Amino acid sequence: MSFTAFGLSAPLLDAVAEQGYDTPTPIQSKAIPAAMQGKDVMAAAQTGTGKTASFALPILEKLSKGEPAQANQVRALILAPTRELAAQVADSVATYGKNLPLRYAVVYGGVKINPQMMKLRKGVDILVATPGRLLDLYNQNAVKFKQLKVLVLDEADRMLDMGFIQDISKILSILPKQRQNLMFSATFSDEIRKLAKGLVNNPVEISVDPRNTTAVTVKQWIHPVDKKQKPALLAELIQHNKWERVLVFTKTKKGANQLVNYLNNEGIKAAAIHGDKSQAIRTKTLADFKRTDAQKGSIKILVATDVAARGLDIDQLPQVVNFDLPIVAEDYIHRIGRTGRAGSKGQAISLVSADEFKELTEIERLIKQLLIRKLVDGFEPNHNVPESKLNLRPKKPKKPNKPKTGLNSSKQSNEHSEGKKSGIKNKIRSGARKPTEGNTSNKKSGGLNLQARKKPLS
Ligand code: AMP
Numbered sequence: 001m002s003f004t005a006f007g008l009s010a011p012l013l014d015a016v017a018e019q020g021y022d023t024p025t026p027i028q029s030k031a032i033p034a035a036m037q038g039k040d041v042m043a044a045a046q047t048g049t050g051k052t053a054s055f056a057l058p059i060l061e062k063l064s065k066g067e068p069a070q071a072n073q074v075r076a077l078i079l080a081p082t083r084e085l086a087a088q089v090a091d092s093v094a095t096y097g098k099n100l101p102l103r104y105a106v107v108y109g110g111v112k113i114n115p116q117m118m119k120l121r122k123g124v125d126i127l128v129a130t131p132g133r134l135l136d137l138y139n140q141n142a143v144k145f146k147q148l149k150v151l152v153l154d155e156a157d158r159m160l161d162m163g164f165i166q167d168i169s170k171i172l173s174i175l176p177k178q179r180q181n182l183m184f185s186a187t188f189s190d191e192i193r194k195l196a197k198g199l200v201n202n203p204v205e206i207s208v209d210p211r212n213t214t215a216v217t218v219k220q221w222i223h224p225v226d227k228k229q230k231p232a233l234l235a236e237l238i239q240h241n242k243w244e245r246v247l248v249f250t251k252t253k254k255g256a257n258q259l260v261n262y263l264n265n266e267g268i269k270a271a272a273i274h275g276d277k278s279q280a281i282r283t284k285t286l287a288d289f290k291r292t293d294a295q296k297g298s299i300k301i302l303v304a305t306d307v308a309a310r311g312l313d314i315d316q317l318p319q320v321v322n323f324d325l326p327i328v329a330e331d332y333i334h335r336i337g338r339t340g341r342a343g344s345k346g347q348a349i350s351l352v353s354a355d356e357f358k359e360l361t362e363i364e365r366l367i368k369q370l371l372i373r374k375l376v377d378g379f380e381p382n383h384n385v386p387e388s389k390l391n392l393r394p395k396k397p398k399k400p401n402k403p404k405t406g407l408n409s410s411k412q413s414n415e416h417s418e419g420k421k422s423g424i425k426n427k428i429r430s431g432a433r434k435p436t437e438g439n440t441s442n443k444k445s446g447g448l449n450l451q452a453r454k455k456p457l458s
Helices: 010-018 026-036 051-063 083-096 114-121 131-139 156-161 165-174 190-197 227-240 253-265 279-290 329-336 354-367 410-431
Strands: 041-044 074-079 104-107 124-129 150-153 180-185 204-207 218-224 246-249 270-273 301-304 319-322 346-352
Touching: 010 051, 010 083, 026 041, 026 051, 026 180, 026 204, 041 051, 051 074, 051 083, 051 124, 051 150, 051 180, 074 083, 074 131, 083 104, 083 124, 083 279, 104 114, 104 131, 114 124, 114 131, 124 131, 131 165, 156 165, 156 180, 156 190, 227 253, 227 346, 253 270, 253 301, 270 279, 279 301, 319 329, 329 346, 329 354, 346 354
Parallel strands: 041 180, 041 204, 074 124, 074 150, 104 124, 150 180, 218 346, 246 301, 246 319, 270 301, 319 346
Antiparallel strands: none
16 A cells, blocks of 8 residues: 555645655554544554554645635644653644645643644644643633634543643533544553543544554563662673663653763663653754764654653664663553564563562563563672562553643643652552562573573564
């Protein structure tokens, strides 16, 4: 199948060809025809599957016809949970739509609102927004939805995780009822289905990956290691393997800062990206990390918290490292979705200490496989990570997050949820049962020759 089969017009086909895309990805093959017919779509697709083009192209096609946007009006609205994702989606929209006479804009919190109000004044055809800032703009009459034809909810699962449900309900209540709805989510939990009920009408349901699976192009394993040894092991792995570009996840903002200091002291160029950094710094750090050459100022190691890294699309990202395991098992899938994107190969490596056994088993249960364990010579843990057994019993549904109050919550919700989550994590971790020590089942391997000791049950 080629992009020409979708009936897209020449300006869009040219832009797609310029990106070097020959064949539509599976999500594109399924979502584009449905969206082009004007149907509502509900799609379960991991990041990195090409989902942005799967909604951006049909929207651009639709908006290339019809009345241009009038003052302060918006014709298509794309909601994204984080500033980074919003900026990235807006870049993609502008890239795919570069040959069309349409106006695009992106708005998110953490930066001045005035320039955004100015941009909206003439009206925009496609607006990408985080929910809180959009509501701020709406409350100041800077944005209107009389002409709105299409709504996209991108990474809807993360929107709920971040407590945006009230903001989303409010936004839905101010949009025209007659519109096309496209909803994308990495996973379809029961909460997502509940949200979908009030949003999509008779949707075409699309799933390109079986529920809760990790990308097959990503090789995953863990290094059991004592907590104190994690920074040194990471530095060793980076140097020994000559890793050039690694995205490292930590649980907390403080942990991210500490790790960056450690790596920089070891002569490894690293920087952190998280909710305590200003938007300008976050944008610059990301740009420095995305540079492919060894230019002055380029960063090899980006240390991020889950919220900040959500939805990042970085070309050629061969390694993702979980310095800490995420407390929410689903985040493991989101994290490792940063690598192995659009079919390229990637590695997802987790440094796991004994006190993370509970998190490890939750992840293994979710991805339905035991992760291969590799011991690194000189970093064998004194506190062993117990053997895990695959538990495939379904999990009890978790209680929905309490919605946040107030409407000015774009920035607040981002930062808040990051802090709140790590608080929860710390509590659970300190209360976690200590695994039995002296379990010496983890076998050594020589040098940095890493030996697989357990095959995943795939
Ligand atoms: P997304 O899931 O939308 O974030 O896209 C992930 C990556 O896949 C981006 O870098 C896109 O440029 C790339 N991509 C999207 N569609 C295609 C395609 N049909 N062929 C090759 N790469 C693509």
